[in-house]
Amino acid sequence: MDLLQALAIGVMFGVGVFQLLRRNVIRTAIGMLILSNAVNLFLLTAGAYDGIVDAYTNLAGQRSDALPQALVLTAIVISLAGFSFVLALLYAISMRLGTADSDEMDRLKH
Amino acid sequence: MSAALSFVLHAALILHIALIALCVWRVWRGENVIDRLIGADLVGTLILGMLVIIAMIRGNALYIDVALGLAALGFVSTIALAKYVADGRMF
Amino acid sequence: MTTLLQAFAILAIITGAAFSTLGVLGYYRLPDVYTRLHATGKVSVFGVVLLVVAAAVLTPLGFGKGLVLIFMLVLGGPVASHAIASAAHTIGIPLARTTRDDLAVVQDAAPFDPGAGS
Amino acid sequence: MQRVVAGAGLLALYLALTSNLTLSNMIVGAVVAALIAALLPIEARPFDLRRLVVALGAAILYVGVLMLDVVKNGVTMGRLILNPRLPMNPGIVAIPACCQSELATALSAHAMTVSPGELVIGIDAVGVMYTHILDVSKETEYTEDASGRRRNLLSRIFP
């Protein structure tokens, strides 16, 4: 199971990276979300111990590490904020440069 | 929890997995955009059901909270997407 | 009492799962999106609602929330189906094996296919 | 007054969500409900207590009837899914409006959609519902029997 989980995280991360490198900016945005998802999953695996009980004080049993969960909550919110902002940027660029192709967004160079 | 209940729950869970898999396949190979949308909506609903089953298996009401969120917002997004599909816009 | 409740729950689960299966089967087997929507609506309204009923019975503190969840499902499921069907009709998804379309008479659907290229 | 009714509904919802029927929770819930109700865009209309009672009764009846229809048609649907080769004559028919009120129209459309075999696709300005049904030959049955009963109840709730 560990191997599968690690592989899934790796695959998602790889897919995210690949999407990030596409020309179509919508794909880039998608890649961004996939990357964040993969990283969040990784952060959960970074928990010091795995449990079968939710991290609630009123539940008895082996809990999973609560700290990474809290970190992931924060990371999710931040990635949502960034993601939304990117979409606004994409719209603005599309209006200004008339393209949704990453390679054509090259007014700024040299 | 009785063995029977446990068995039924696990069976239902596996069934739901299978159903979701079927729907996902259909979304993947859908014949048109509406068909895919239906499939996606269905997946959402089935996941909802699955959450409820997991809640029962774990004997934990907390998951119902997650389900509530998913239920309410799932419909919202389905309808919003339907609007997009029909209209090319949302608001 | 517990046994009785459990039995009820088991029944609800089985029925709910059966309806969900039925819904997915319908999604696969029915001829067009409109008829499929008839089937898929069943999943939310019967399948999940019954599962929620079972959960409300089985888990502590879940009853009130279960009720709200059922309310949401029963309210939202059909509306979603309606929205999808309406969208389908708008973009001109054809009806299968049909002889009558009163809506087409009044509505001059402007064809729009969001999947057309993007 | 409508705001108070809405607030009561919100309180009920709050109590359901918190699953706690103590007095203190009711008080807190009332505060929450009042705050939220204050934020909702509710138009003030003349209020009639007697009508409210009638409407509530009719509504309960309506839900019962609806449930019955749901189960009955569910079985029909199931048969059809398991054997899609059964004779089927689907189509979209226009079902006339039941009542004036937009809410009643909506409820009516909801009831139709929730019961298997009927799927409202569109509603026009005067309340005509364009409904997808599985057998257009049974149009009258739909309009008179099933939905007719419910429409009757609805018109009680929304005169």
Next chain:
Amino acid sequence: MSDLALFIPILLPLLGALLAALYGLPGVNRRLSLRGVCWALAVLPLISFLFLLGRVADVNAAGPQTFRVAWIPSLGVNFSLWLDSLSLLFLLLVSGIGALVVVYSGYYFSAGSEWRFLTYLFLFMTAMSGILLAGDVVTLFLFWEGTSVTSFLLIAYKTSDAAARRGAFKSLFITGGGGVAMLAGLLFTASVAGGLDFATILASGDVLRSSPIYPVMLALVAFGAFTKSAQAPAHIWLPDGMSAPTPASAYLHSATMVKAGIYLMARMNPALGQTELWFWLLTGFGLFTMMLGAFVGLKQRDLKALLAYSTISQLGVMMMLIGDDTSAAFKALVVSVVAHALYKSALFLVVGIIDHETGTRNVYRLGGLRASMPRTMVVATVAALSMAGLPPMFGFLAKETLLASVTHPSMPPVLGSILVGGVLFAAAFLFAQAGTLIWDTFMGKPRDPEVHGHEPPVWMLLMPAVPALLSLTLGLLPEPKALAEFISRAAEAAYGGQVKVSLALWAGITPPLVLSIIAIAGGFVIWLNRGRVIAWQGGFADRFSANRLYDGTLSLLDRTAGLALRTQDGHLRHYLATILIGAGALIVLLGEIPQTASALTFGPPAELPLLRVFALALAAASAAASIILRRDFFAILALSTSGLSIALLMLLQPAPDVALVQVVVDLLSVVVLTLALTIIPREQLMRATLLTYRQSRPELFRDIAIAVGAGFVMTSVSLFSLTSRPRASVVTPYYEAGAKPLTGAADIVGAIVVDFRGFDTLVEITVFAMAGIGMYTLIRYAMHHDAASFATTVRAQLRKGVAQPDAAPAHTVFGIDGMPTSSLIHLLAYVLLPVMMVLGATQVMYGHDQPGDGFTAGVIISLAIAFWYVVFGYQETRRKLRWLKSSLLVGLGLLLQTVNASLTALFTGSFFSHVDYGALVGLPLPKGFNFSSSFIFELAICITVLGGATLILGALGHPTDPPVEG
């Protein structure tokens, strides 16, 4: 140790600069004439000169006078001054000639306010005096750079002249570069010597010369000096520097600044000199420079250029002399310095007069000026004779001592004859130059009828006359004892040993005298045949000009710059790929990819294994599907599926709080992403997609390789952390134990988010809020001003034929299409919003005990509002929900969260601690709901997120609305 008076030669010119700058004030400028100002200002260097003169006796008697003050004590850096005979000699020249030049300037500039010039000139004087007074390495560099900068400003004084700008740049580039080298060299020297001050350095000659890095420090210091003193091939800046106003050329580029390098090397001789390397380096470059300057100077047609080359030649002489380790050489050096300063400043000033009076400096246009400018001619001739090295001028003495030094018996014969040959060659050409200078200008017939000369004002002519006459009198006067003594002291300071100086012109028939006669004869021959010689020189010098080297260097730099800039190719994808590859390289080089021993085991079977496998597979597969699906919309659906599967995985973790947030965020993301699809023109997206799937093979392989590499790293590290579980967490046990008693929370994650690490959340919510207002500002304000965007949108709307909601005819079927939606959907919308608000309220209130918190509450409510946007339209919703002023909500929410956090400090003494106000007051609240700081925080979060999310949705959903704040 603290002779404050040593500051005088620095402070007086600085004061002069200040006064000159004040002269730039319009009010002052109007009232005072330039000449008057110059006369007044010239008093300053004159005072300085007199002050220094007064010090001569002291310095001769008591040795160096010093001053030191701690400047940056933490770094061991002092500001120190050092006045000895060598610096005194140079200082006298600087202040004396400075006074003349200042007065001269008053006459040179015909009209207008030249306060800038005077300011620069005095600043230069300050810096130059500073170099000569500097008592340590840092102080020296401080002033050294000061001269480079002021020289730059003076050369480009006529800023609109492109050649002047180029010349200034060239001088700064070369001397500035040399300055850096010199600083490095001196710092090396100081580090070996063990102190920054000259006293230490000069006393550490043996240590320095035996240091392994001696060649490095010598090379660096010499490089600095060579560039400053225009040693070939770094001399090229000097001729181009002639675009400076003539007074500046006379002062900086002949008499003073170019001697800074000479001074530096002479100064460092006791410390770094007296080695083979020193000799070869200085003598070699000096000899070459001397010959080159003399040779190339002859063909110059611009009088100033001619003088510049003769200056270069003389600088070469001086450098050559420093390289020679004999007392004769140092005697010659000191005499040359004085002689050159006198006659060259005079000549420059005369050329300035000629230029001023005739309007040209071109030899081809001048000629026959003896008639109109006889007095000028006298002054010029006196100075030129000195330059030519003819008796009885001081210049003759300089040449004699020079020849004496190169014919010194200690010189090896072969080398000696080379040096003698070189000196003769240079002397002959210099003679010819001097001839050209006088003859072609004043004698013969006027060449250009439009050039008319007239005598300058007497005072103007007097300024060059003073140094010219000095070079005559110094030669004629019978052996001024004091002067000879002073000069010998100066030479001794540089030489480090006894130097005997005799200033007598006649020393009998000595080899130098014979050689001198040969040189003069040769010079006369060259001058007679100057036409042929110049023709022969032709392009010869140009071909080997160091200017080609300079231009080549510049263009090489520019071309390299162009290449370097090409990396910034504007393609984000390349940047990202570079960063990813770079990070990979860093991991390989600095880090390590964790290896897992049990990599191939599947680990212990988890709870609900099938579901886990399914969720993992679905998450990964739908993520992957987003690549393959060609239509953006479907890719979005795949993304959403992946996100929901991840929520499922989180639920199985079990982490219900995270799962809930993941669900709401996933759905919100899908909504906003689809919104983006609606507002970005479809043609653009289609085109982008087309191009995406048309990428070249190599590009694709590169991306795949990067993706695989990234995936591999992630897999490895995840596998490591999974298989090394359980581990110890330092912090989590505290949270588990403390959540309930310390924060009243059953939800440990909630306790961490809101209490233990609440500050993270506070900032994170600010991030979210800033994203909201940022987008809103971008789209509603910044974009609103884009005429282009406006036009595009209008076009898009026309194309789509969007119907206005009010215009819907009766027969319109209200479904999901068009603006109005059906009443059925209205029903859901009407119900959903209050339900979501209550749900949100319970999450805010009870989030401490259950999944959900202020954030999910905010998102849920916002999505319900977004649903209203979908159903009723944006404007209608805004009308219905008048309280929905998003920016206001954001502001209030953010304010509430900080106020709340600060308020707790009043109760517990610590910012952002947990305070249960309900319990404090004894409120009988329902179980599970605490009216605590945590609750208020959640409420604040909810309000902020509501505002932020609605800003996001509004901005993306209705980008073209006017910027009226909602």
Next chain:
Amino acid sequence: MNPHLVLLPILIPLAGTPVALLLRRRPRAQSAWALGVMLTTLLVSLRLLGVIWSGGQPVTFQLGGWPAPFGITLMGDLLGVTMTVMSALVLGLGLVYAAGCGDRCITYPHFYPLFLALAAGLIGIFLTGDIFNMFVFAELLVISGTALTAISDDPNGTEAAYKYFFMSLLASIFLLIAMGSLYVAYGTLNMADLAQRIAAEPARQPAPLAMALLFAFFMVKSAVVPFHFWQPDFHAASPTPVSAMLSSVVVKVGVYGFIRMTTLLFVPVAAPLKTALIVLGVVGVIFGGFTALGATHAKRMLAYSTLGQVGFILVAIGWGTPAALTAAIILTFNHSLIKAAMLMLAGAVASRAPVKSASFDVITGMGKAIPFGGVLFFIGALALAGVPPTNGFVGKLTLFGSGIQAQAYPALLLIGVFSIMTLMYVIRAFQVIWWTPPAEGQKAKSKGDALLAPAILIGLCVLLGLWSEPLARLAVDIAGSVGNPALYILTALGGR
């Protein structure tokens, strides 16, 4: 002393943000408020500096009263607080510039809130003692910086912001993975606690990976070649008061991080990091020099120049001796002042150009309208090139001195040679803007951005050149304090 003093430099701008937002309909009040907030922040951080400097002890604040390492620890040590003072100073002057700036974007109601959020994010990074908290602040910095650039009057601002955002995204992901890995290895997020545990057991997996990725994160933040691509675009396109901040203080985040990495977090394994810093620094100096030389746009030139200037700092950190760290601090502080001033001046000239742009084509000769700006720019140019008596010289002097002391001759030779390029490009720019006659028909506008802020900055540059003892003293003490991580750890963990 009240430990809340450490919190205040973060809290004041953070709390000032919503107030500025609420003042969105009253532009003057908003501007005054923002200025007041930054001024207060500056005063408070100066007071903090005074306290810890005279006390010789860092000051810590445990947020919420939760003991370290369980809660979030704020750490006011000399390094962090000095960076804070520097940031507050420059940011405050950025607001002064904004107040006299004619850009349209300044008038948007959300400009000042975003600016204050940027300040809070930046200062938070310098003062937090918790690595995840640092991530959050870094994100605040990214989002507000991106927003401020995107709304620039320059329509290319959006493109620049877009590119920057994605490169920052990678950086954030690096940081998150690094942070997760550190938690895997050591089970804690508190930097002091981590430092202590890393010192005890440096090779614990996957800490090496974390180290590499953390390094990559800071490389992106400081625009270290070749992770710099966002920087020239971003700094050139953002509104002048913002770009003056970005290229001066904001890039110092990475500098700060590198110092922390080599002197606190990874002390036992810092050798390869230092080597990498030297190599990257030299590459940066060379590459930055060339790109700045070739740039055709004044702001881009200054942005490229930052690559090189940061390169000098990296080399110094890489040498790592107390003298070199002193040089690094001095260079860091001075570069912030100089670069901010230079960018403001470039912006001020651009505001005079007929078409608002800092492209050399456009601003050729436009300096004639502001001769005083020319004086400032010229002094700034000298400062940037390290010519005395400016503060830039003190940096160069200490850098060379420490390099000689460290006997790092190859690196010294390279940075020495290429440091000359600084002089070349700034002087070229100066000549083009102030001396070259404008093209036919190009006429400078009579009105433009006010020069008060750059004048103050340049004044400081000269002042700190002539009287550099306080800064040098401070830098020496900082180098001493970062050389003693034990004290930091002890203080952060509450003396345990």
